[in-house]
Amino acid sequence: VPVPSARQRIVNSAARLFLSRSFQAVGVDELCRAADVRKGSFYHYFPSKSDLAKAVIDANLQALENRWRTAPAGDGLTHLRWMVDQLAVIQVEFETKFGRVVGCPFGNLAVELATADDPVRVHVASAFTTIEAQLAVAVERAVAEGELRTGTDPHQMAHALLAQFQGLTLLAKVCATPADRIGPALGAFIDQQVHSGSEADDA
Amino acid sequence: VPVPSARQRIVNSAARLFLSRSFQAVGVDELCRAADVRKGSFYHYFPSKSDLAKAVIDANLQALENRWRTAPAGDGLTHLRWMVDQLAVIQVEFETKFGRVVGCPFGNLAVELATADDPVRVHVASAFTTIEAQLAVAVERAVAEGELRTGTDPHQMAHALLAQFQGLTLLAKVCATPADRIGPALGAFIDQQVHSGSEADDA
Numbered sequence: 558v559p560v561p562s563a564r565q566r567i568v569n570s571a572a573r574l575f576l577s578r579s580f581q582a583v584g585v586d587e588l589c590r591a592a593d594v595r596k597g598s599f600y601h602y603f604p605s606k607s608d609l610a611k612a613v614i615d616a617n618l619q620a621l622e623n624r625w626r627t628a629p630a631g632d633g634l635t636h637l638r639w640m641v642d643q644l645a646v647i648q649v650e651f652e653t654k655f656g657r658v659v660g661c662p663f664g665n666l667a668v669e670l671a672t673a674d675d676p677v678r679v680h681v682a683s684a685f686t687t688i689e690a691q692l693a694v695a696v697e698r699a700v701a702e703g704e705l706r707t708g709t710d711p712h713q714m715a716h717a718l719l720a721q722f723q724g725l726t727l728l729a730k731v732c733a734t735p736a737d738r739i740g741p742a743l744g745a746f747i748d749q750q751v752h753s754g755s756e757a758d759d760a
Numbered sequence: 761v762p763v764p765s766a767r768q769r770i771v772n773s774a775a776r777l778f779l780s781r782s783f784q785a786v787g788v789d790e791l792c793r794a795a796d797v798r799k800g801s802f803y804h805y806f807p808s809k810s811d812l813a814k815a816v817i818d819a820n821l822q823a824l825e826n827r828w829r830t831a832p833a834g835d836g837l838t839h840l841r842w843m844v845d846q847l848a849v850i851q852v853e854f855e856t857k858f859g860r861v862v863g864c865p866f867g868n869l870a871v872e873l874a875t876a877d878d879p880v881r882v883h884v885a886s887a888f889t890t891i892e893a894q895l896a897v898a899v900e901r902a903v904a905e906g907e908l909r910t911g912t913d914p915h916q917m918a919h920a921l922l923a924q925f926q927g928l929t930l931l932a933k934v935c936a937t938p939a940d941r942i943g944p945a946l947g948a949f950i951d952q953q954v955h956s957g958s959e960a961d962d963a
Contacts (some may be wrong), residue, residue: 576875577875579876581784581785657875660871660874660875664871665871667930668867668868668871668872668933669782669784669871669872672781672782672860672862672933673782673785678936682935682936685934685935713948716928716945717948717949719927720927720930721923721927723930724922724923724924724925724926724928725923725927727871727923727927728888728919728922728923728926730871730874730875731870731871731874732888733881733885742916745920746920749952749953750952
């Protein structure tokens with residue numbers, strides 16, 4: 558097992574501490590202790606905490622894309638369901654790791670920093686655009702395969718799905734409800750769009 | 761016009777400043793200046809910033825309930841659509857006031873403080889429970905009047921609607937998209953649940 562670099566240790570510690578508390582609640586001193594690096598080293602890699610927030614966003618996006626690349630073969634609707642379910646699985650894994658629902662790494666930084674730090678806002682927005690575009694590809698395939706309602710707009714549905722995940726996760730975090738309810742609720746959301754042979758398509 | 765009390769001025773300033781930036785980004789000194797009160801007076805009313813966060817949540821909940829009480833007469837589905845649309849209208853009003861989408865006053869504090877301040881988390885959770893219960897009453901009436909799909913669970917739909925609003929608002933805040941897209945997206949969400957006479961109810 559390769560030893561993580563100082564930069565990698567800082568990003569890993571920050572990802573964990575920002576999730577378990579919040580961006581503002583965690584200071585540079587604490588980050589340096591957790592990553593076992595000196596302050597000079599920290600500022601060498603991350604001239605500001607905002608730079609670190611961006612690196613944490615990049616690391617989380619990379620992890621999500623790596624996970625999504627392991628999708629089992631299947632039709633478009635199955636693939637879409639699986640992608641969305643992975644978002645919920647990540648929340649269950651966080652719940653196991655942190656002992657509570659801690660929220661989405663992107664959504665948390667989005668809400669906390671969008672009004673306070675514009676470069677970070679732009680960075681999270683870009684991550685969301687990437688995530689939404691990948692969901693839209695899966696929706697588009699499911700539509701092409703006739704599995705979703707006629708007239709379903711892939712970008713609109715991808716946006717609504719990402720919004721539903723963000724909202725369900727936000728409510729689970731603040732209401733302290735179990736993370737394993739997120740997946741079934743997202744599944745029910747997709748069910749609403751599933752083409753049923755007997756339905757009337759007024760589209 | 762009655763002059764607002766010192767306590768009221770502090771709550772009003774905090775509601776505005778927390779929305780336009782964030783809870784952590786605004787300090788007590790700035791709050792005192794904005795409300796034109798002395799620090800002693802501030803701590804008299806709010807021994808901690810967490811107490812102030814709770815008062816801001818209460819004020820926002822009161823404002824929402826007052827607004828919802830002005831609903832025009834109409835059937836259950838019309839009432840539900842109107843209630844949900846008001847959530848979106850508030851975002852448009854904030855956008856006009858602040859020059860950008862600033863997010864939901866409840867959602868923002870929920871995400872920022874749920875992991876960092878448990879008493880505030882409990883307080884926001886309670887506000888969400890109240891909001892969701894009021895939405896569920898409207899859903900229940902629309903179901904009873906046969907306007908929503910057979911088998912629609914009022915609490916589940918109210919939860920999904922609140923989640924959709926939170927998620928759409930979060931994405932609009934971070935992606936800097938216009939607030940007036942939130943209302944139509946929520947309308948489309950409700951449309952999915954609308955009972956169409958010609959559809960097959962497999963429920």
